[in-house]
Amino acid sequence: MGIFGQFQDEQHRARFAARARETAFGGIDRSMCGARTRGGTLCRAVPILEGKGRCLRHAGPHAARAYRERQRQQFLSGKISAEEWNRAEARRAANRLTLRWQKDPWLPGRTIDLGDAEDALRAMLRARGVNVDVLPPAVADWLRWRYRRTQIDRQSESAWLRVLNDQLPERVRRAGPRPASGAESQSETGLPLSRPARTWTPDAHGAETFSKRHNPDQPRAPKVRRGKGYLRPGRPRTQAASDDELDSLMALYREHRAIVAPMWKACRSEGDRLALLRALRDYLAAPDDPAYRDRWFAAAGRGMSA
Numbered sequence: 001m002g003i004f005g006q007f008q009d010e011q012h013r014a015r016f017a018a019r020a021r022e023t024a025f026g027g028i029d030r031s032m033c034g035a036r037t038r039g040g041t042l043c044r045a046v047p048i049l050e051g052k053g054r055c056l057r058h059a060g061p062h063a064a065r066a067y068r069e070r071q072r073q074q075f076l077s078g079k080i081s082a083e084e085w086n087r088a089e090a091r092r093a094a095n096r097l098t099l100r101w102q103k104d105p106w107l108p109g110r111t112i113d114l115g116d117a118e119d120a121l122r123a124m125l126r127a128r129g130v131n132v133d134v135l136p137p138a139v140a141d142w143l144r145w146r147y148r149r150t151q152i153d154r155q156s157e158s159a160w161l162r163v164l165n166d167q168l169p170e171r172v173r174r175a176g177p178r179p180a181s182g183a184e185s186q187s188e189t190g191l192p193l194s195r196p197a198r199t200w201t202p203d204a205h206g207a208e209t210f211s212k213r214h215n216p217d218q219p220r221a222p223k224v225r226r227g228k229g230y231l232r233p234g235r236p237r238t239q240a241a242s243d244d245e246l247d248s249l250m251a252l253y254r255e256h257r258a259i260v261a262p263m264w265k266a267c268r269s270e271g272d273r274l275a276l277l278r279a280l281r282d283y284l285a286a287p288d289d290p291a292y293r294d295r296w297f298a299a300a301g302r303g304m305s306a
């Protein structure tokens with residue numbers, strides 16, 4: 001054996017490894033997501049197990065739902081902590097809220113808790129005559145994220161001033177005036193929605209949300225079974241026997257035990273045994289009927305050849 005083990009050269013080994021990785025997951029490369037991003041590059045995130053090898057962000061709603069369900073089972077069976085599960089649920093609820101804010105920036109709720117820094121932010125805004133509590137919730141939330149980005153995570157006074165002087169007034173203008181009271185539960189036509197909008201806040205931990213994801217999964221309809229009684233899909237069916245028929249067939253069996261017993265043993269299922277005895281019964285009742293005769297010979301032939 002050479003320095004490459006059982007491989008001819010390094011290229012051979014790399015080719016083998018790539019093919020092995022593909023076939024291990026049904027032809028799907030699970031080493032990276034590979035979705036095209038807006039920047040024109042390929043997404044390098046780790047794919048989730050669900051779906052066709054994309055990451056959680058790119059896998060689509062069905063795979064994401066399956067991913068959540070697997071996570072829920074992991075939580076219920078103790079494989080992941082309650083804290084981790086709550087964090088994931090909060091992330092999902094925050095994503096939903098952000099999506100809804102695109103349509104209605106006045107929808108109450110928030111996705112970030114600044115903690116102690118909230119007071120500092122409020123003081124800074126008060127000095128400029130801005131009251132966070134009267135801002136559209138979507139804008140206030142965006143403002144808190146910008147504050148964290150430009151004042152806490154890293155210091156960028158110029159970026160923060162741009163936020164206050166240009167971006168904040170623009171966002172408030174685009175959000176439009178606060179709708180009339182109770183408007184959270186009003187649609188654009190002014191008619192009340194059948195379900196009032198419920199929102200997520202860091203305090204409530206997503207207990208009150210508008211998502212159907214919080215409903216338990218519905219059980220699937222049972223699989224349709226083909227065949228009648230014997231669970232042999234796609235084979236000729238044998239009708240189940242009534243008690244009376246069974247009695248008469250067993251009497252027939254005892255009467256012709258010498259011939260039938262070896263064939264009986266060769267039968268692979270209850271259905272085959274029933275078919276064997278029925279064929280014999282019908283043949284004895286009408287030995288000249290070619291259909292009955294053929295059926296009996298076929299059943300007997302199966303028994304003898306096995």
Ligand SMILES: [Zn+2]
Nearest residue numbers: 033043055058
């Ligand atoms: Zn991706």
